[in-house]
Amino acid sequence: MRVTADDVAARAGVSRSAVSRAFTEGASIQPDKRAHILQVAEDLGYRPNLMARSLTGGATGLIAVVVGALSSPYESWFLDILSQRIRSRGLWPLLVPVSPGQEIEPALDHALAYQVDGAVIAAGSVNQKLAERCTANGAPIVVVGRVLDGGGADSVCCDNRAGMAMIAERLVATGRRRIAWIGGRADTFSNVERFEGLTAALAAQGLALTDTRRGDYTTDSGMVQALALLTAPSRPDAIVCGNDAMAIGAIAAARRLGLRVPEDVGICGFDDIPAAAWEPFSLTTVANPVADTVDAALTLLTRRIAGEKGAVSTIRLPPALRLRQSL
Amino acid sequence: MRVTADDVAARAGVSRSAVSRAFTEGASIQPDKRAHILQVAEDLGYRPNLMARSLTGGATGLIAVVVGALSSPYESWFLDILSQRIRSRGLWPLLVPVSPGQEIEPALDHALAYQVDGAVIAAGSVNQKLAERCTANGAPIVVVGRVLDGGGADSVCCDNRAGMAMIAERLVATGRRRIAWIGGRADTFSNVERFEGLTAALAAQGLALTDTRRGDYTTDSGMVQALALLTAPSRPDAIVCGNDAMAIGAIAAARRLGLRVPEDVGICGFDDIPAAAWEPFSLTTVANPVADTVDAALTLLTRRIAGEKGAVSTIRLPPALRLRQSL
DNA sequence: CGCGGTTTTGAAAGCGTGTGCATTCATCGT
DNA sequence: ACGATGAATGCACACGCTTTCAAAACCGCG
Numbered sequence: 009m010r011v012t013a014d015d016v017a018a019r020a021g022v023s024r025s026a027v028s029r030a031f032t033e034g035a036s037i038q039p040d041k042r043a044h045i046l047q048v049a050e051d052l053g054y055r056p057n058l059m060a061r062s063l064t065g066g067a068t069g070l071i072a073v074v075v076g077a078l079s080s081p082y083e084s085w086f087l088d089i090l091s092q093r094i095r096s097r098g099l100w101p102l103l104v105p106v107s108p109g110q111e112i113e114p115a116l117d118h119a120l121a122y123q124v125d126g127a128v129i130a131a132g133s134v135n136q137k138l139a140e141r142c143t144a145n146g147a148p149i150v151v152v153g154r155v156l157d158g159g160g161a162d163s164v165c166c167d168n169r170a171g172m173a174m175i176a177e178r179l180v181a182t183g184r185r186r187i188a189w190i191g192g193r194a195d196t197f198s199n200v201e202r203f204e205g206l207t208a209a210l211a212a213q214g215l216a217l218t219d220t221r222r223g224d225y226t227t228d229s230g231m232v233q234a235l236a237l238l239t240a241p242s243r244p245d246a247i248v249c250g251n252d253a254m255a256i257g258a259i260a261a262a263r264r265l266g267l268r269v270p271e272d273v274g275i276c277g278f279d280d281i282p283a284a285a286w287e288p289f290s291l292t293t294v295a296n297p298v299a300d301t302v303d304a305a306l307t308l309l310t311r312r313i314a315g316e317k318g319a320v321s322t323i324r325l326p327p328a329l330r331l332r333q334s335l
Numbered sequence: 336m337r338v339t340a341d342d343v344a345a346r347a348g349v350s351r352s353a354v355s356r357a358f359t360e361g362a363s364i365q366p367d368k369r370a371h372i373l374q375v376a377e378d379l380g381y382r383p384n385l386m387a388r389s390l391t392g393g394a395t396g397l398i399a400v401v402v403g404a405l406s407s408p409y410e411s412w413f414l415d416i417l418s419q420r421i422r423s424r425g426l427w428p429l430l431v432p433v434s435p436g437q438e439i440e441p442a443l444d445h446a447l448a449y450q451v452d453g454a455v456i457a458a459g460s461v462n463q464k465l466a467e468r469c470t471a472n473g474a475p476i477v478v479v480g481r482v483l484d485g486g487g488a489d490s491v492c493c494d495n496r497a498g499m500a501m502i503a504e505r506l507v508a509t510g511r512r513r514i515a516w517i518g519g520r521a522d523t524f525s526n527v528e529r530f531e532g533l534t535a536a537l538a539a540q541g542l543a544l545t546d547t548r549r550g551d552y553t554t555d556s557g558m559v560q561a562l563a564l565l566t567a568p569s570r571p572d573a574i575v576c577g578n579d580a581m582a583i584g585a586i587a588a589a590r591r592l593g594l595r596v597p598e599d600v601g602i603c604g605f606d607d608i609p610a611a612a613w614e615p616f617s618l619t620t621v622a623n624p625v626a627d628t629v630d631a632a633l634t635l636l637t638r639r640i641a642g643e644k645g646a647v648s649t650i651r652l653p654p655a656l657r658l659r660q661s662l
Numbered sequence: 663c664g665c666g667g668t669t670t671t672g673a674a675a676g677c678g679t680g681t682g683c684a685t686t687c688a689t690c691g692t
Numbered sequence: 693a694c695g696a697t698g699a700a701t702g703c704a705c706a707c708g709c710t711t712t713c714a715a716a717a718c719c720g721c722g
Contacts, residue, residue, distance in 0.1 A: 102430070
């Protein structure tokens with residue numbers, strides 16, 4: 009049914025090896041013969057079967073991309089950049105979507121069976137054992153957005169504490185005194201670092217959070233938690249959110265209550281997703297250097313795929329404060 | 336390097352055939368022997384190589400997913416649902432990102448070389464010839480969000496005209512007289528249908544568009560075009576946008592100009608992306624039945640993969656009006 | 663114990679490709 | 693003209709797996 013190299017060979021009156029060589033850059037074959045073969049292949053709609061090719065020991069060119077709920081603006085923004093960059097390196101992203109809370113291991117296992125050359129893991133929790141198993145299977149991994157404790161794999165991650173220190177500085181500069189926090193799921197790496205980073209930076213200024221609440225990184229949860237904060241007896245004059253999506257929800261909550269942002273309450277987020285710059289929000293936030301993160305991660309990964317054996321490296325990329333209207 | 340079935344066979348003291356059978360559901364093998372083999376495989380970290388397996392004529396389980404700029408909220412929302420549904424059918428999405436305006440053919444060609452079982456095409460333009468080539472290569476395709484002229488492939492698509500008719504009805508009901516349109520790229524299927532659907536429905540009510548402008552389906556472009564419309568001598572009292580992202584931009588534009596929505600100007604979009612429901616927008620829009628669309632598309636596709644040969648079918652799913660605050 | 667029938671089992675033949683190896687062929691220098 | 697050189701070519705094997713096929717083992721029953 010599917011047209012193979014044998015078909016092309018028969019039609020072109022050459023051996024199958026010749027067909028293979030015609031498609032191999034720099035192989036020893038007469039130029040006009042190659043042209044003829046390629047023409048016949050074109051006519052028949054033939055393309056070398058990459059599965060079979062990879063069987064002989066070559067790479068598949070497949071990169072597993074483990075990513076969380078794509079409905080989140082941050083995740084989809086990230087995947088947009090990542091998938092483009094993977095393609096521009098001549099590789100192909102095999103998407104492995106995992107729901108929050110879902111185990112990553114069985115899905116990744118299955119992806120490994122596709123002989124992926126490597127994996128970029130941007131969601132779910134991965135321990136050292138899993139990382140080692142992947143590497144042992146010839147598929148090095150790079151973890152993005154968190155640092156692997158135990159150091160089983162390379163990782164690239166924004167410097168969350170530094171980002172929060174910038175926020176704290178801005179809070180002090182604008183004279184905020186009653187500062188509240190809306191975080192995400194307590195067990196996520198970024199949430200922990202951002203929370204600790206904020207409290208530490210505030211403590212250095214002699215300040216402390218007056219209230220802390222927990223959302224789930226969605227806009228809706230940010231709105232719900234902000235409504236609770238802003239209707240409490242001692243209303244905060246600033247709300248720091250663990251990510252931009254919740255901050256956007258918080259702005260919506262303030263508006264609904266008739267509060268002015270930033271005069272009555274300052275609001276800020278983290279990541280600088282595209283929507284943060286939309287005028288109705290104009291969110292002051294910390295820019296997560298996603299493009300640089302992706303580049304660094306892919307560079308690390310391709311090096312490992314090429315066989316580099318050195319110690320695992322952890323890259324921390326510096327974020328930048330984006331001052332807009334909301335704080 | 337990578338552990339193969341031979342390794343497992345040697346370690347378990349059986350033949351390679353036995354190992355293969357142990358992993359094949361319903362194969363003829365003694366239960367305790369299978370258990371033993373599976374245990375050994377587990378110890379060695381063995382999983383059958385899916386590339387090699389697919390070589391014998393079986394399916395790869397790979398579905399190429401051609402999708403456009405994921406930074407767009409609609410696209411990422413769509414991909415979120417699609418990827419989950421693909422996984423829940425036991426298949427795997429091979430992501431093929433294409434930039435707007437970029438040719439889809441070379442990318443899809445390359446994906447075909449991975450022996451994908453089929454393809455879901457939600458971006459780029461596909462003609463009948465390309466569709467036939469895919470089908471001939473054993474990879475049926477289904478086109479989503481547009482209808483293939485010439486009918487070379489199944490397609491699933493929202494009934495854009497019906498949606499616009501609902502909008503027109505609402506416009507009349509709220510007494511709008513000067514209605515403007517902000518569309519997307521002129522050559523896209525959804526843009527053409529939505530525009531024609533709106534003008535036709537308005538004409539049936541004795542109305543006509545007072546102004547039309549062209550954006551590119553992004554929030555920024557919606558804002559730019561809406562600013563132009565709302566500062567023109569004859570300001571419209573309603574703006575219909577080709578999608579939600581532009582409508583959100585239009586709301587931002589109205590706010591910046593100090594206009595009240597919907598009192599001074601009604602604004603509506605199309606798709607009902609998650610952000611449309613966010614309170615600061617509360618966008619009246621037409622709900623694109625994305626989940627149903629995805630299900631229908633995958634059902635069609637899996638049937639084709641199973642070998643169904645019938646005539647191509649075009650499924651039109653009915654949209655629904657979502658009345659919120661903006662119109 | 664023998665025999666028909668049913669499972670289990672291992673050997674071997676592919677699946678489509680890349681490539682080492684030996685062979686052929688053209689080319690070139692002397 | 694002739695041997696040396698190098699490119700071009702075809703054969704055959706390897707990759708890891710599934711599956712057919714025939715042989716072997718097992719079962720129940722007379």
